[in-house]
Amino acid sequence: MAEETHMPESIKPLRKRKSGHKKGNKAKKKQKQFQGIKERVKIDPKMKKFLRKKARDYNSDDEEEDESAHGIGDEKVSLHDNDKQDFGIEVEGPENEDEDDEIQPGITKFSEGCRAFRIAFMSIMKKSVSDDSLGPVLSGHEKLVAEKLAEEDAERKVKREAKKEKQLVGEKGHVKPANYLDSHEKFLIGVATKGVVKLFNAVNKAQNAQKGLDPSRTKDAKIIKKRRKEAYFSELGKTPASDSNAKVHKSSGPVDSEGPSWAPLRDNYMLTNSKLKDWDKMPDKVVADDFGKMSEDSDSDD
Amino acid sequence: MARFRSKRRKVSMKPAVKKNQGNIDHVTGDKIPKSFVFSRGKLPSLLKQLQMDLRKLMLPYTALNLREKKRNNLRDFLNVSGPMGVTHFLILSKTETAPYLRVARTPQGPTLTFKIHEYSLAQDVAQSQLRPRCPQDLFKNPPLIVLSGFGSGEQHLKLTTIMFQNIFPAIDINTVKLASCQRIVLLSYNKDTKLIDFRHYSIRLQPVGVSRRIRKFVQNHQVPDLRSLQDVSDFVTKAGYGSESEADDEAATVTLVSDLGRVNRASTKSAVKLQEIGPRMTLQLIKIEEGLCSGSVIFSEYGVVRDKKMQEENQKNQEEDEDNQGDDDGDDDIEENKEEDEEECV
Numbered sequence: 001m002a003e004e005t006h007m008p009e010s011i012k013p014l015r016k017r018k019s020g021h022k023k024g025n026k027a028k029k030k031q032k033q034f035q036g037i038k039e040r041v042k043i044d045p046k047m048k049k050f051l052r053k054k055a056r057d058y059n060s061d062d063e064e065e066d067e068s069a070h071g072i073g074d075e076k077v078s079l080h081d082n083d084k085q086d087f088g089i090e091v092e093g094p095e096n097e098d099e100d101d102e103i104q105p106g107i108t109k110f111s112e113g114c115r116a117f118r119i120a121f122m123s124i125m126k127k128s129v130s131d132d133s134l135g136p137v138l139s140g141h142e143k144l145v146a147e148k149l150a151e152e153d154a155e156r157k158v159k160r161e162a163k164k165e166k167q168l169v170g171e172k173g174h175v176k177p178a179n180y181l182d183s184h185e186k187f188l189i190g191v192a193t194k195g196v197v198k199l200f201n202a203v204n205k206a207q208n209a210q211k212g213l214d215p216s217r218t219k220d221a222k223i224i225k226k227r228r229k230e231a232y233f234s235e236l237g238k239t240p241a242s243d244s245n246a247k248v249h250k251s252s253g254p255v256d257s258e259g260p261s262w263a264p265l266r267d268n269y270m271l272t273n274s275k276l277k278d279w280d281k282m283p284d285k286v287v288a289d290d291f292g293k294m295s296e297d298s299d300s301d302d
Numbered sequence: 303m304a305r306f307r308s309k310r311r312k313v314s315m316k317p318a319v320k321k322n323q324g325n326i327d328h329v330t331g332d333k334i335p336k337s338f339v340f341s342r343g344k345l346p347s348l349l350k351q352l353q354m355d356l357r358k359l360m361l362p363y364t365a366l367n368l369r370e371k372k373r374n375n376l377r378d379f380l381n382v383s384g385p386m387g388v389t390h391f392l393i394l395s396k397t398e399t400a401p402y403l404r405v406a407r408t409p410q411g412p413t414l415t416f417k418i419h420e421y422s423l424a425q426d427v428a429q430s431q432l433r434p435r436c437p438q439d440l441f442k443n444p445p446l447i448v449l450s451g452f453g454s455g456e457q458h459l460k461l462t463t464i465m466f467q468n469i470f471p472a473i474d475i476n477t478v479k480l481a482s483c484q485r486i487v488l489l490s491y492n493k494d495t496k497l498i499d500f501r502h503y504s505i506r507l508q509p510v511g512v513s514r515r516i517r518k519f520v521q522n523h524q525v526p527d528l529r530s531l532q533d534v535s536d537f538v539t540k541a542g543y544g545s546e547s548e549a550d551d552e553a554a555t556v557t558l559v560s561d562l563g564r565v566n567r568a569s570t571k572s573a574v575k576l577q578e579i580g581p582r583m584t585l586q587l588i589k590i591e592e593g594l595c596s597g598s599v600i601f602s603e604y605g606v607v608r609d610k611k612m613q614e615e616n617q618k619n620q621e622e623d624e625d626n627q628g629d630d631d632g633d634d635d636i637e638e639n640k641e642e643d644e645e646e647c648v
Contacts, residue, residue, distance in 0.1 A: 167346075169398060170347070170348060170349070170396075171346070171348055172399075172401070173400055173418055173420050174348050174420075174421060174423075175420045175421065176422065176426050176429075176430070177422045177426055177427055177582060179431075185578075189501075189576050189578075191450045191488060192448055192486050192488040192501065192503055192576055193554050195448035195450075195486065195488070196446065196448075196486055196505055196556075196574050196576070197554060197556050197574055199473070199475070199483070200574070201556055202475050203478055203480060204556065206475045206476050207475075207476065228476060
């Protein structure tokens with residue numbers, strides 16, 4: 001009675017579970033059980049019934065059923081022992097399978113591999129890695145790679161040196177001037193200033209003479225011409241004497257010390273020259289040159 | 303073909319009017335020397351900058367944006383120089399030992415070769431100064447040239463003098479405007495070291511006897527800061543500081559004929575102040591050639607090499623002994639050659 005009443009209850013949860021669980025498994029189980037029953041004739045029906053129930057109970061997660069089943073649990077264990085593997089295994093097989101399917105097989109298998117991996121990993125970690133630029137990964141080709149790298153390095157070094165040298169050659173003679181004026185620079189500025197002052201003074205003298213006169217008027221123009229001429233003569237008369245002192249003038253001093261430096265002022269100008277006809281085609285050079293000297297003279301003369 | 307075309311283009315770029323007029327100064331009627339500054343061979347960047355500085359120095363009668371190509375040879379420049387009235391070449395080149403500057407008269411020489419012992423760029427010079435000065439019209443007029451220490455009477459120095467005198471337009475002191483004298487190029491020969499110092503300065507005039515404050519006030523037209531003063535008269539009377547200590551050198555003062563700017567009035571004393579604008583070079587004259595970068599060597603600093611050459615030549619030809627001895631005669635010949643050149647150039 002109790003069994004029968006229990007049965008539907010036990011089935012219910014089973015069905016519930018079936019929805020979530022493998023159905024095929026159950027069917028297989030039953031089949032196996034029946035096969036087992038067929039084969040085993042020795043087992044009495046009472047026992048068979050009990051076992052079947054027991055198996056069902058075991059499969060169901062109902063706690064009540066579990067408790068009720070517990071009371072007989074000992075017997076079952078003894079039964080298992082008695083029957084040895086024929087039924088126990090048959091029943092337990094799926095049980096184990098169930099559990100294995102859920103968790104066991106992966107872990108158990110992995111645990112062994114895990115250990116090996118752990119050992120290997122630990123051994124790697126224990127290794128002290130040298131401070132090479134090469135990682136431990138490349139350690140297999142350590143020599144080869146190191147050689148190559150060294151070669152590259154040397155090559156780069158040579159290239160760098162060559163470039164530097166080239167740059168140095170390019171910069172040869174280049175000097176950055178100092179922030180202050182040293183004595184030499186001051187001396188040079190002094191010389192240049194002297195030259196400028198001389199020129200300005202000469203210009204002043206020359207242009208003062210024609211001051212206040214309008215060159216467009218013929219009368220004034222004549223006067224200008226005259227004064228200019230006088231100024232020239234006075235300048236040129238002084239030239240040789242002042243030359244010897246003037247540093248700036250030293251350059252042109254000896255060149256034209258024999259006479260008036262400007263060609264037209266020489267006594268024999270145009271007289272000795274037979275090409276009077278072509279005077280306008282005269283070499284411009286003489287004039288240009290003399291003007292060049294003029295500027296030089298004016299630099300040096302007061 | 304291509305080269306030929308580029309040459310033509312260069313020439314045609316020049317306006318025809320300028321071709322006729324450009325060579326002659328309006329006022330004095332002198333021939334204006336013009337120059338090309340270019341390089342032979344590949345230059346490092348620093349020397350390229352030096353080349354640009356030299357072009358600026360040679361302004362305004364030079365080709366500032368002269369483009370040279372690898373395949374341009376000297377003959378190309380020479381061909382262009384004729385129609386454009388270019389009279390001087392400044393050629394920069396470089397060897398492993400040092401950079402070189404060749405100054406040549408076109409079209410037939412002579413050529414002076416200088417070794418550049420040291421050089422500083424205009425940029426370097428400006429960097430070394432607290433207040434670099436560059437007025438707008440600084441490069442609008444040709445510089446003055448001052449040659450110092452070249453008068454020792456040696457022929458090659460004389461030639462150098464003439465060369466550099468003629469590289470810039472001559473100045474007529476009767477017509478020149480002082481306002482146009484903005485720059486000065488100084489070449490100073492040192493007898494002991496045989497080196498030529500090449501400097502480039504800007505000329506500035508300052509009125510003498512005026513306190514710095516007032517000068518600045520007149521120059522800048524800015525409202526001065528009078529906070530610390532009790533009275534306006536303090537501004538005028540109170541002595542300045544700083545550069546006031548620069549005693550105005552008596553030797554460096556000039557009297558002006560005409561007004562120069564706002565500050566420097568006519569018939570007042572002004573002090574001449576020079577400020578370097580660079581480039582700066584230390585040159586050594588090592589060789590003078592008769593032709594344009596060719597021809598017989600008239601002068602060589604390294605006489606030994608020349609002697610060796612001569613010896614070789616002597617071995618070949620005994621007759622050349624006479625030429626060897628007649629050094630001075632040779633130099634005289636240069637002068638004549640040069641004059642002839644100039645005549646031809648007219």
